[in-house]
Amino acid sequence: MTALPLTALPAGPVRQTLRTHREGPVLTIELNTPEHGNTVTDALLDDLLAVLQGQDPAVRVLVLTGSGDDFSLGGDRGEFARHLAADPTGSGIRVSGTKARRVCDALTGNPAVTIARVHGKAIGAGMALALACDLRVGSEGATFRLPELALGLPTAWGGLLPRLINEVGAARVRELVLTGRAFGAAEAHSLSILQKVVPAHQLDAAVDAWARPVVRRPPAALRVTKTLLNSLSAASRMADVSALDAELLAAVLSEAQHAGGG
Numbered sequence: 001m002t003a004l005p006l007t008a009l010p011a012g013p014v015r016q017t018l019r020t021h022r023e024g025p026v027l028t029i030e031l032n033t034p035e036h037g038n039t040v041t042d043a044l045l046d047d048l049l050a051v052l053q054g055q056d057p058a059v060r061v062l063v064l065t066g067s068g069d070d071f072s073l074g075g076d077r078g079e080f081a082r083h084l085a086a087d088p089t090g091s092g093i094r095v096s097g098t099k100a101r102r103v104c105d106a107l108t109g110n111p112a113v114t115i116a117r118v119h120g121k122a123i124g125a126g127m128a129l130a131l132a133c134d135l136r137v138g139s140e141g142a143t144f145r146l147p148e149l150a151l152g153l154p155t156a157w158g159g160l161l162p163r164l165i166n167e168v169g170a171a172r173v174r175e176l177v178l179t180g181r182a183f184g185a186a187e188a189h190s191l192s193i194l195q196k197v198v199p200a201h202q203l204d205a206a207v208d209a210w211a212r213p214v215v216r217r218p219p220a221a222l223r224v225t226k227t228l229l230n231s232l233s234a235a236s237r238m239a240d241v242s243a244l245d246a247e248l249l250a251a252v253l254s255e256a257q258h259a260g261g262g
Contacts, residue, residue, distance in 0.1 A: 017044040019067065020051060025060035025215045027112070034068025039076045040125040045099040052106040060222065061211040062110055064133055065117035071142070072126025075157065097157065100125065104158035107132035109230060111223050113214045117207050118142050119200060128160035131167065131193065134226070135210055139200040142185040144193065150180045166233060167192050 019032040029051055031038035066072055083092030107114050107129070116130035118138040123145045130136055148155045155161050155177050165173050168191045188194040198206045
């Protein structure tokens, strides 16, 4: 398999927020609203879920990336505000939060090996999408941040917190969440948020180096191995309460709306 630069991808099925490209057993999903920093909206979640649920069983590797300068600038706060304006009790936030959990679970539980190809900024929900993937490679200039607390939000989106604690460790995650500071690719690698860091022009080659051996693995053994890895990881998260993410997000935003007199 030969890596193709994303700027030269052949035209694939175009959705409202995504561009997809299939090359044999490798499917690339590109978040494709660069004018908005690939922010995670309900429309993007709907499109992602549709692609993941309709995925061809012959796909062995799924690559998730973003167009433009950034992987994703995270959740759309304007959309959250519109949800609250429509229903101050937070029903729209709950629906959105449930979609986020379903998308992240679909990435983690995907029968294909999922690879996040990260460049630019990966913030909040964008970082959660990357973390839901099996393998994560970032450019040397990639940066990460969890700004939710500073925005008056809990870190409750798509099961991000338990996944992060499982990959990184509770003490380090506590510092990242409470300070909301930005950190670079080298630190992300030291924390296992990224498994590989390369110069930006080598991102496609790095993805290809992972994908080539994976597509040669026997399909049944690959599926069972992924299931084992996911099961063993889940076993170390016995207190995973991320099913409550949507409720927690709605409750906090609704309370803030009332406190603000909105």
